[in-house]
Amino acid sequence: MRTFAEVAQQTTKVIEEAKPIASSTVEAISSSDPITIVGASGALFLAYLLLPPLFSAISFSLRGYKGDLTPAQTLDLISTRNYIMIDIRSEKDKDKAGIPRLPSSAKKKMIAIPLEELPTKLKGLVRNVKKVEAELVALKISYLKKINKGSNLVIMDSYSDSAKLVARALNSLGFKNCWIMRDGFLGGSGWLQSRLGADTYSLSFAEVVSPSRVIPAAVRRIGTVGSAKLLPGSSD
Structure with missing residues (x-):
């Protein structure tokens, strides 16, 4: 069974690998029509866009299959x-x-x-x-x-x-x-x-x-x- 430290290390690695996904999403937003993102609503909007692919990558890595x-x-x-x-x-x-x-x-x-x-x-x-x-x-x-x-x-x-x-x-x-x-x-x-x-x-x-x-x-x-x-x- 994996230790907490091993899981944390693996998760960190996956997050690093998932950064290009987040970067491409942010670039897509910035290249579109101007959008004003204010306070909590802006944070929730970004989380909605970025977290699904990030968590999908993490779960795949920890599970070991699709x-x-x-x-x-x-x-x-x-x-x-x-x-x-x-x-x-x-x-x-x-x-x-x-x-x-x-x-x-x-x-x-x-x-x-x-x-x-x-x-x-x-x-x-x-x-x-x-x-x-x-x-x-x-x-x-x-x-x-x-x-x-x-x-x-x-x-x-x-x-x-x-x-x-x-x-x-x-x-x-x-x-x-x-x-x-x-x-x-x-x-x-x-x-x-x-x-x-x-x-x-x-x-x-x-x-x-x-x-x-x-x-x-x-x-x-x-x-x-x-x-x-x-x-x-x-x-x-």
């Missing part, structure tokens, strides 16, 4: 815009709970890359097991041919805990447009509780990266026989 989307927002974005959902739940979790029901036009925008547990012997050698597992999944995602560092990605797990770690790891790899789906698939306000529908995993057509101890792994399509795509560097 933000949270509700399941309904996620469904709308992957159905109507160029957003991709990454399902990081295990095969067992998907078999048990199912996967999001999507319009046929959006099925290709959901990719499953299961979060894999580290071998027992290796768990005892690392400081933060969950962080390492999240970084391995993020590395796999970064190798996908259909995405780049400008892609809009929505990470989904069962309850959104692991999704946050993966989103932060992707951000550190240069993928700055990463969201998580709030409460995941099973949480209190997650996909199932939002009554958006679920399909049986075995009957779905979500694209999935097969679990593997080797990175990158092969990509296969569930329900399709004999078709496979390989990630960069694969030799299988």
